Amino acid sequence: MKKAGAIYLGHGRCRFTVWAPEKQQMLLHLVHPEDRKLPMQPDGGGYLTLEVEAAYPGTRYFYMPDGKRDYPDPASFHQPDGVHLASAVVDHAAYTWQDSNWRGLPFQDLVLYELHVGTFTPEGTFAAIIPRLEELAETGINAIELMPVAQFPGSRNWGYDGVYPYAVQNSYGGPEGLKLLVDACHARGIAVFLDVVYNHLGPEGNYLSQFGPYFTDHYKSPWGDALNFDGGWSDGVRSYISENPLYWFEHYHLDGLRFDAIHAVIDNGAVHIWEQIHQQVKKLEQRLGRRLYLTAESDYNSPRVVKTPEMGGFGFDAQWLDDFHHALYVLLDKKGQERYIDFGKMEQLVKAYNDGFVHSGEYVSFRKRRHGASSAGIPGDRFVAFNLNHDQAGNRAKGERLSVLVNTERLKLAAAALLLSPYVPLLFMGEEYAEEAPFFYFVSHSDKDLIHAVREGRRKEFASYKWETEPPDAQAVETFESSKLHWEKRRHGKHRLLLDWHRELIKLRRTHPVLQEVSKNSVRAHVIGSQGLMLHRQTEDGQQHLVCLFNFSERPLSCPLPDWSPTWQLLLDSTAAKWQLRKKSPGEPIPDKEKSNAPIQIPPLAVLMFEAGQV
Incomplete structure (x- = not known):
């Protein structure tokens, strides 16, 4: 090509x-x-x-x-x-690269960190990220995932309005700035992923139709004209898009790409564009001598996303697991079911742990039809799970993060539920210290008609959610500025407590052999009472076991320790004094060691983890 x-x-x-x-x-x-x-x-x-x-x-x-x-x-x-x-x-x-010894990291070992370049620092540039990398690494984060950086109009945008897929946003620091950031990350053992958008291109500055049939009116995209992947002259469009991942990997030394909304791409050709990209990236892997990861945001709830083309799949290495977020969030926030009407049962979180997809062929009210297929047996490292991402905050009228919606005990529960799971975890920037700044949708278009269309579109979108307030003006500078992180908060109060809690969980995840196991044969969850959950994880050889006990209720919950082991050693207790902001009246202490079948009192809104021991 x-x-x-x-x-x-x-x-x-x-x-x-x-x-x-x-x-x-x-x-x-x-x-x-x-x-x-x-x-x-x-x-x-x-x-x-x-x-x-x-x-x-x-x-x-x-x-x-x-x-x-x-x-x-x-x-x-x-x-x-x-x-x-x-x-x-x-x-x-x-550019003289300094990362010649970098060979990447195993995907299953990653702790991903999604960040928006423009709001991660006051400066909003690639260069300004570099001084913060040490603290991210100390927290245990070993992979950053940049929201799209392809050139978009103006200087304020989420990045999904990009119109030049090969050009790095000028206001962020351009090509040189991105290369310096990647080099700095690799020097600190941090992989770099990039969000790419191939389901549409933004409207302002989009001149592709002046050159050729890049778009088609046979299909519709929710965000703009659909790209022409299977019509007349589509060979050139397919080359334009399929060469783009290779460009990022080869010229910017990226470790992985996250593909936005792959379900919004329609391609009825014999070789799907995702299969074509998979094949080309595999050839580049052989030439470069390192793994190149492809992850997908998908609304299909289909295992074919992560199956190889030889098995009838698209060939992605992993896909985002929205069902995990939905099932967990509704248990943490009582108002959550207003947003996710098909979730709210503890059995759904159990299924998310055991299988992956919660909706695997059942009738879904939101869609008014059956949705999904079973993902049972698919290894944990084929899914990326999260409690928060840009969409979860940005698509709320007030831009609230989870840290604003629930209290500290529930935040500790959320972090443990994610980081003790068999899935590759993703944190949204600031989540590790409970950042409270909103994350709004923002743009900086110059076309007055387009600005008006964005404003009206957001109002109509939020009217359908029945929010009591209108979203802020996406075009306003203040909307963008208020979305910036308050990095200094991570050193004080509850923010420091939650930062230390995340560090502890990541350390356990990285050092304990059981938590490094991703096989679904080694994971089993079940309900305790009506608002509790037991997550049993073990090494593949069955020699080591962990039991994680979650109580999502505001009352104590009793649960016997299983008889898989004669004794159990307490490894983690979210109610321990060091994980409290202020001293509380002591309740019944959690025993450091207990025998099997012994009843354990799980305090309200708490997580306990026990390791199987010997007599």
């Missing part, structure tokens, strides 16, 4: 390639440092190309389809002045 874009060849030579299959003429318009208009030559498959002298890195250029008007390069590597102005030549070979 041909690679579009401006490929710098060295010594001032650059090869420009653009896909425009139905254009009779294409001019390359170099605008800086020297103004030149040069005709491009057909190169087969709808591509036009031209090699040019004296086109050094930083050279600004446009393309002129049919010689009529300037447009930025659809495969631009850099938009230094935003989405409407000239593209710039980038020399990817000029």
Whole structure:
């Protein structure tokens, strides 16, 4: 497949390639440092190309389809002045990487940390993230997952309005800034994942239709025109998208990609675009000599997402497990069932632990139909689980995080339920210390009609949720500024307590052999009473066992320890004095060691973990 874009060849030579299959003429318009208009030559498959002298890195250029008007390069590597102005030549070979010894991390060992570059620090840049990496590493976080950084309009956006999939957002620090961040992460043992969006492109600055049939009206996307993956001239579109993951892996040394809403991509061709990407990435893995991970956000609730193409699947390494979040959240927040009407039973959280998908073919009221297929037996490291992500906070009218919705004891329960699970955990930035700043949806468009459409769209969306208040103005600077983290809070009060609690849980997860086991044959959960849960985990050889006891009620709950072992040693107690903000009147102490079948009193809103021992 041909690679579009401006490929710098060295010594001032650059090869420009653009896909425009139905254009009779294409001019390359170099605008800086020297103004030149040069005709491009057909190169087969709808591509036009031209090699040019004296086109050094930083050279600004446009393309002129049919010689009529300037447009930025659809495969631009850099938009230094935003989405409407000239593209710039980038020399990817000029950066000197320092991570030659980096070989990545096993996926099952990751603790992912989703962050938005613009709100993670006051500066909102890649460079400003680097000083915080040490504290993330000390917490036990070993993988950051950046929300989309493909060039979007303005400087304030979640990133899902990106219009140049190959260009790194200029206001974040551009190509150089991202490379410096990745290098700094790898130096500290932190992997880097990136959220990519292939189900649509944003509206402002989207000039792809001026070049060719990138979009189709045969299908509809919830967010914009659907990309043309299976119609006439779709070969060029498929190449444009399928080469993009390779670009991120090869030129930015990323460890993994998270694919946004894969269910919103329709491709009725013989080889699905996800299968094509899987095959191309596998070839690149062999060439680079390291694992490259592909994870998916999917609404299918289907195991085919993580099955290989040979088994009829899409070939993703893992998928986000929304059902785990929904089942757990509704048990933590009494108002949760208003948002997730099909959840609220302890048996559903049990199923989330045992199988993965909660909805696996049952009738779902929200959808008014049956939904999903069974994921029983699929290993835990094929799922990414979470208590919070950008959608969970950003799609609430007040942008509330879980830390604002429930108290400290429930937050400890939530963290333990996630980090003691067999799934790869993902934290949302600030979650580890109970950040309370909202995370709103924000944009910085320049098109007045589009700004109005966003405002009206958000109002209608939230009206359907029956919120009592309207969402803040997404275009307002204040909406963006109020979403920034208060990093200094992590050192004080309940924030420090919860940070230490997360550190303890991550340490246990990383060091205890049982918690490193991802086979579903080694996981069994069941209900205790009506509001309690026992999670039994063991090593695959059955030699080591852990029992995690969760009480989601506000009353004590009695439970006998199982007879799989003659004695049990207490490893974790969320009610212990060191995990309390203030001294409480002592209740019945939890024994450090207890015999099997001995009744254990689980305090209200608490989690206990016991390890099987010997007499």
